[in-house]
Amino acid sequence: MFSKACEYGIKASTYIPLQSLQRRRVSLSEIANEIDSPTAFTAKILHQLAKANILDSTKGPAGGFQIPKARIDTIKLGDIVFAIDGDSIYEGCGLGLDKCNADKPCPVHYKFVVIRDELKRMLQNTSLFELATGLETGLTYLKR
Template sequence: MFSKACEYGIRAVVYIAHKSLEGQRVSLKEIADAIDSPVAFTAKILQQLSRNGLVDSVKGASGGFEMSEGRIREVRLADIVSVVDGNRVYEGCGLGLKKCNEHKPCPVHWEFVEVRDRLKALLETTSIHDMTLGVGSGISYLKR
């Protein structure tokens, strides 16, 4: 459903938020290790997220990535998906047909529209703070 870059982006932001709430700034390598992502790939994703204001990048010897508590509460999953994958998750056909629409639907069109609508609602209502709570308490994980 999401690209690999988007999956890593979500995991990276949740990790950065989790560490930021503990008062820590995290390095690129630490993030990549924590989410089991290649360092160079993680760097490109974090660059996109930083340029779009979702995470803060601090340069220098004690630099790294961080998020303010306000930003952690404000950023939604939809924000990350939009930056990394655009709106493709909300569009398109469940079977990959180019001309599927309400006038010429594929066999799963109407069910897929419902799934997409529920997914959109989930992404727009789930904050990074919501996700960080599960990671902080050990209920959910970013790496297995």
């Protein structure tokens, strides 16, 4: 459903706020290790997220990545998805057909539209704070 880059972006965007709530900046290598992602690929993803003003990047020995506490609850999962994959997840055919719409639907069109709309609602209503606190309390995890 999401690209591999987006999956890693979501994982990183869940881990970074957890550390930010504890007033910690996290290094690229720590993030890559925590989300089981190749370091160079993680760097590219984090750069995209920084460029989209989702996270802050500080260079140098005391540098790393963080999200200001005040923004953790305002950034939604949909912001992460849009920064990495754009809005293509909300469009397109469930079967991958080039031309599928209400006028000329594929066999799963009407059911897929409902699922896609529900996914959009979930992404727009889930904050990074919610994801980070799930990790903190042990209700969710990033590694198996």
